[in-house]
Amino acid sequence: MFLGLAVQVLDAGSAGVTGSLGLAVQELRGWGSWKPAPPDDLRRGGGGVPASSAGLRVPALSGTETHAGARGGHDVAPAHGAMAPRVSPRRARRYLFACSLCLSCSLLCYSLLLRSPPMRGGGYQQLGCPRTPISSGGKKLLQNMPPCALSEAPLPPGGTEVPSARKHTHTPGGPPKPTEHRLHPQGNSTATPRYGHKKLPQAIIVGVKKGGTRAVLEFIRVHPEVRAMGTEPHFFDRNYDRGLDWYRNLMPRSLDRQITLEKTPSYFVTREAPRRISQMSPKVKLIVVVRNPVTRAISDYTQTLSKKPDIPSFSELAFLNQTSGEVDTTWNAIRIGLYALHLQPWLSHFPISQMHFVSGERLITDPAGEMARVQDFLGLKRLVTDKHFYFNKTKGFPCLKKPGGGGAPRCLGKSKGRTHVQINTEDIEQLRDFYRPHNIKFYEIVGQLFHIIELTYSAARLINHMVKSWHLSPRTAILFTVRCQ
Numbered sequence: 001m002f003l004g005l006a007v008q009v010l011d012a013g014s015a016g017v018t019g020s021l022g023l024a025v026q027e028l029r030g031w032g033s034w035k036p037a038p039p040d041d042l043r044r045g046g047g048g049v050p051a052s053s054a055g056l057r058v059p060a061l062s063g064t065e066t067h068a069g070a071r072g073g074h075d076v077a078p079a080h081g082a083m084a085p086r087v088s089p090r091r092a093r094r095y096l097f098a099c100s101l102c103l104s105c106s107l108l109c110y111s112l113l114l115r116s117p118p119m120r121g122g123g124y125q126q127l128g129c130p131r132t133p134i135s136s137g138g139k140k141l142l143q144n145m146p147p148c149a150l151s152e153a154p155l156p157p158g159g160t161e162v163p164s165a166r167k168h169t170h171t172p173g174g175p176p177k178p179t180e181h182r183l184h185p186q187g188n189s190t191a192t193p194r195y196g197h198k199k200l201p202q203a204i205i206v207g208v209k210k211g212g213t214r215a216v217l218e219f220i221r222v223h224p225e226v227r228a229m230g231t232e233p234h235f236f237d238r239n240y241d242r243g244l245d246w247y248r249n250l251m252p253r254s255l256d257r258q259i260t261l262e263k264t265p266s267y268f269v270t271r272e273a274p275r276r277i278s279q280m281s282p283k284v285k286l287i288v289v290v291r292n293p294v295t296r297a298i299s300d301y302t303q304t305l306s307k308k309p310d311i312p313s314f315s316e317l318a319f320l321n322q323t324s325g326e327v328d329t330t331w332n333a334i335r336i337g338l339y340a341l342h343l344q345p346w347l348s349h350f351p352i353s354q355m356h357f358v359s360g361e362r363l364i365t366d367p368a369g370e371m372a373r374v375q376d377f378l379g380l381k382r383l384v385t386d387k388h389f390y391f392n393k394t395k396g397f398p399c400l401k402k403p404g405g406g407g408a409p410r411c412l413g414k415s416k417g418r419t420h421v422q423i424n425t426e427d428i429e430q431l432r433d434f435y436r437p438h439n440i441k442f443y444e445i446v447g448q449l450f451h452i453i454e455l456t457y458s459a460a461r462l463i464n465h466m467v468k469s470w471h472l473s474p475r476t477a478i479l480f481t482v483r484c485q
């Protein structure tokens with residue numbers, strides 16, 4: 001191939017075609033009109049054109065002049081102002097050949113560099129997958145890959161835990177930056193495939209902060225029919241004035257059959273978000289990951305404390321009056337947990353059937369079960385199953401593994417699953433009491449029981465009994481039980 005190219009180039013040049021090769025030939029022809037110099041001069045580089053220049057610094061590539069003297073002599077002008085050497089036609093052909101070889105070589109290198117990025121295990125061609133460059137930087141954030149690419153992803157040697165968080169902050173005026181870490185970067189890529197098109201999301205994980213939203217996003221994007229934006233765009237709260245085109249442009253490319261998804265947990269508590277989202281698309285599917293609001297508040301506080309170690313204690317912030325136990329509902333960490341309150345505006349714009357609630361607790365104890373429900377809700381085939389998960393004892397959380405057991409597992413980053421700040425039991429009890437009526441209201445609205453209030457074992461059995469024996473709907477059984485509690 002290399003030789004073939006060289007010959008082609010040589011032919012083109014000899015024929016005097018236009019373009020740089022043609023010019024190269026013209027230049028060499030120009031040399032040919034100079035007085036001949038002893039061949040040795042050329043080889044030694046003395047008196048005539050230095051050997052290196054003669055072979056490689058072909059002026060024609062940078063200019064159109066055919067007369068070397070007119071170029072100021074920096075390219076091929078003879079040294080010491082000596083007469084330009086005459087180059088025999090044979091030598092000229094040699095130069096031409098050398099030059100062509102160089103060009104061919106460069107062409108070959110460029111074509112290799114540009115057209116053949118590192119491939120995953122060479123399996124692409126057989127699988128008929130589009131060629132997608134894979135980020136070689138192992139610390140790149142994970143993004144979904146086309147189905148075939150996912151199954152071909154190379155994994156890091158022996159790595160089990162995700163490297164520490166790569167945090168970015170949002171800069172007004174610039175594109176949104178990743179606000180948090182994502183799953184293990186290996187085995188997936190941030191590279192946008194060159195096929196498909198950018199769509200507005202058909203599904204959004206709208207909340208809640210610290211509920212387990214990252215886990216849901218990372219788990220669902222394993223599905224080949226899902227393309228997810230890895231970072232949080234914060235479009236419907238912070239960046240709305242940038243317009244839908246800006247928002248759409250942030251999305252990964254996807255095929256028509258694929259679902260585009262993003263997650264920004266702050267939407268759930270943003271008053272304007274439901275209206276704005278429904279204006280974008282009234283059919284969009286909404287996912288809310290809920291978690292016991294007391295645990296959620298502690299998780300939220302733990303995160304803030306990790307960034308600002310000087311903040312007051314949890315109890316000081318949570319209670320207006322610690323003796324009376326009056327809760328400060330203006331503190332965000334507390335306020336976000338008032339799920340029923342935040343849900344109301346959503347229900348003015350979306351039917352409840354368009355919202356799916358994931359239990360943050362079950363997401364940890366039974367990720368496959370929760371993800372099965374998410375897939376059902378999104379109208380996807382249940383492809384993300386228990387085969388994809390394993391429990392990582394060191395992390396204390398489920399992590400993703402490769403189906404079939406090959407390759408290294410992938411856990412969420414260090415900022416997910418942190419050890420919480422110790423809060424005294426009395427404060428926790430007071431907060432549970434505070435949240436109980438709000439939680440019950442929330443259950444009533446969504447007709448689903450979450451582990452966000454602690455049911456006694458007998459209450460759970462009663463629910464089961466009522467559902468099975470009395471043929472009550474789970475919703476009625478739940479409501480009856482929590483009301484009785």
Ligand SMILES: Nc1ncnc2c1ncn2[C@@H]1O[C@H](COP(=O)(O)OS(=O)(=O)O)[C@@H](OP(=O)(O)O)[C@H]1O
Nearest residue numbers: 209210211212213214215299397398412416417418
């Ligand atoms: N598989 C797995 N691995 C690690 N962590 C998991 C997982 N599943 C759920 N979680 C819980 O997710 C909590 C973080 O929630 P979010 O991802 O919604 O946080 S954030 O709002 O995006 O900051 C995080 O909260 P903390 O434990 O307080 O760190 C986890 O409890």
